[in-house]
Amino acid sequence: MRPQSNSRPRTRHRVVAATALATALTVAGCSTSTGSGGAGDNAGSRVLPGTGLITAVKDRGTPLDLSGTTLDGKKFDLTGYRGKVVILNIWGSWCSACRAEADGLAAAAGADAAQGVQFVGVDTRDPQTAQPKAFVADHGIAYPNLYDPSGSLLLSFPRGALDPQFIPDTFVLDRQGRIAARALKAVSASELNRMLAPVLAEKS
Structure with missing residues (x-):
């Protein structure tokens, strides 16, 4: 009977651990799959406190090539x-974390325009344009x-540059x-x- 009584704490521990993991993933971003992926090779990059990674000029590889149709057709x-520094944001109208950052990005786009910075968004995995168009309008x-x-445009990114999920x-x-x-x-605007x-400080 003793082995049977010990199984309950283990089960409860697994449930708590699984719940904690799910919460962490929700906070980190919005998922479109239950599968797992990775950010890949970060060689040549250094961590910026509170933000992400910045890559040395010599390690940046080839220019990103994205083309297609906008939400406006x-x-x-x-x-x-x-010739311009570009802020490229990937989002979806179904993503709560995307909604949380949208107002700050819209404000930053206006403030940074004077420095020659261009913002571009990629709305991904919205099956129709009505919802993302409303998202854009609501957040200015x-x-x-x-x-x-x-989600096919995400395949244009270098291997390991993002986790498409x-x-x-x-x-x-x-x-x-x-x-x-x-x-x-x-x-946030300060992290951005x-x-x-x-990058703005670079000569070319």
Whole structure:
């Protein structure tokens, strides 16, 4: 009978651990799958306290190439912003963490425009445009947003740059269009500024 009585604490411990893990994933971002993924190889990157990773210029690889159609039905090509620092935010209208950061991103986009910074969004895995269009209107987002209902645009990112199962993600692209900094979580305006400042300070 003693082994039977010991099984209950173990079961309770597993339940508590599973609940804690689920809570942590919810806080970190919004998931579109029960599978697991990883952020991949972080070689050449250093952690920015309270934000994410910034990558040394020599380790940034090739420029990111994204093109498609915006929520407004217009053709869009990211290469049109070469020469500018770009903030690229991946979001979905179904994602609570995306809603939490949206007002701050909209405000930052207006404030940073004078520094030559361009914001771009990628709305992913919204099956129809009505919900993301309402999201954009509700949060006063004026910058262009690519519409990516299938999530296929996320495959354009370098291997390990993001976990496609979790959003929001925010990237700072340098003036050549390469990923210079990233935060695989919701970001505040102050966190975004800490990611942006060293990239803006670069000469080219």
